[in-house]
Amino acid sequence: MSEDVYSPKSPAEEYNPCSSDILDQHERIKKDVTAELLNSVPNPAFILNSDRRIILYNPTLSEVAGEKRTDKILGRRPGELFRCCNAQGKKCGESIPCVQCGALRAIQTAMTGESAEEICMLLSHVDDKVKAYTLKVNASPLTIGEEQFFIVHLTDISDSMHKEMMERVFLHDLLNAVNGIVNAGTLLKEDSESSEQRDLAGMIVDRARFMANEIDAHRLFLSAETRQLEVNNEPVIVKQVLDSVCALYTGSQMTKDKNISLKSETEEFALTTDKRILYRIIENLVKNAIEASPANSTVGIKATTKNNHALFTVSNKGTIPMTNAHQIFQKSFSTKGKGRGLGTYSVKIFTENYLRGRVWFDSSQDDGTNFYVEIPLSHSTGASAVDPCPNNLQN
Template identity: 25%
Template sequence: IEGLNRELEKRIRERTAQLNDTIAELKELNKNYELEIQKKLEAENKMKETLRKEIELNELKTKFLSLVSHEFKTPLSGILTSVMLLEKYRLTEQQEKRDKHLKTITNKVHYLNNILNDFLSIERIDSGKLNYKFTTFNLSKIINEVVYNANMLLKSGQRIHIPQSVDEYILYQDEKILELALSNLIHNAIKYSPENTAIEIGVRQKGSHMIFTVKDKGIGIPEKDQKHIFNRYFRAENAINSQGTGIGLNIVKNHLENLGGTITFKSAENVGSVFKIDLPLDMNK
């Protein structure tokens, strides 16, 4: 009996060992199977993400081409009309009419140039090919240049108010980006404000940062559109009939954030808007 028991125990041990080996093999197979499934899922998700990005890119390209076609067609038509009319106004007493059409041509060319610059900025932002140049400059230089250029775009009776204190501030920043940001906000204020209204520029220091504000009494931004206002190509419902690409604020926001700054706003439809830029005074600190 003892011999039988020993033999039985031996067989049980052997079968148990075989069973354990089989379980280990099954676990390894299951592990490999799970890894294979995981790899397939990751590959599938990667393909889905690639497809999503491709669809998104195609949509952006379609929107871009439509935008370019629309935004270039109108000013080019205006330039062509003005050139044709200029040929008719040859008499000395018609100088005023010639000047009017020359101004139209100049404004349209500036507009087209700004659009091209915006598109180039987008390309550089998306590709990461940004090269910021920091210099020391007096704030009054930038403010005066921006306001001087903006004055040529003012509607009848519009005026720009600037603070007297701008000479006090010295910045170490990328002056081209600051000029771009302020120009964008002021041009928008002019475009979306009626005649005989004031656009107010505010400047103050807050610790190691400069705060800039641009306040207008324009059409404002509908509340439902405000959360999208910095999205690329977005146009507020009440601004669709005005010329514009919907990319200016997106570009400004990207640049300011790259420089450690922010842009925010408060707006009420048919009341006006206040945009605020918060930017470090000195990029060395």
């Protein structure tokens, strides 16, 4: 690395970052803040003064920024330390593009007395090479004596953001390919002269539509997991949703192999909610119920209304052992092996985080297993003030 990171004429050097005032603050704050506490944080962490200059930091910050010299860290603003392209020739936070900086927004919010979390995408320019950072920035106010400081933690999320982007692109392209198969299969079915060809084309279309449904489900779950899912409330006729889920699995390989039938009971009513999310909730519960059902049994789906809420019940004759009961909604927990277990977890996320409802279950040898989902009939109706995780489990 070049010893002269900044140009001698750069304002970043002209205001002498590591001044005697900064060193004085550094020594004073070390007495009030245990350095070992800051050093124990695995991610880069540092404390800023009211001028947004670094006055205390942990070794991880030095490693990530690629700067070992204390006099080149103390007194600098974050963008200057990371050699942000927007801080070249200007002080960090004073360029026009800085208004879009997530780190600056988080720190400015902390300066108002509130904690903040923002995403910062930063381009660093060192030794004629560009490096991109994607950082989650957490900033909080910190009062020591009568002075106001700000503690900042950085988390490098570059890999996870890249993975998320690649997954979205992959799912988008895969869905387009599957929809192409659906369209081609439909044309083949319409143009086929023999019943055997029409049946084969119909099977291709059914399988492709099932794949498209699974891809759509995963895309919705991914959006929910990353908190990017937007709720679109609309009038929903409940019977249509239940009938659609039943049609998906009736006659499918899942039910044929075990000779499982689906029985739907519902009152004639509508509610205002997100139809896509409600469909995925019921679909996941039905899918899990089919997989958990003994052969030659029935999966029941029921919908009723009570106290301005809709109650959905999905039942099967299987039972949940007590040893598994309290892990049912845990992410990635499954009794079906590795790579499974998102079904009930997604139901809980969709129901409680997006539809303002609640989900629970009971299980016994006599009555089998029943999963319940309760959501408001209208998005203006508040969620029930009841225990969000009630279980009635018997062996």
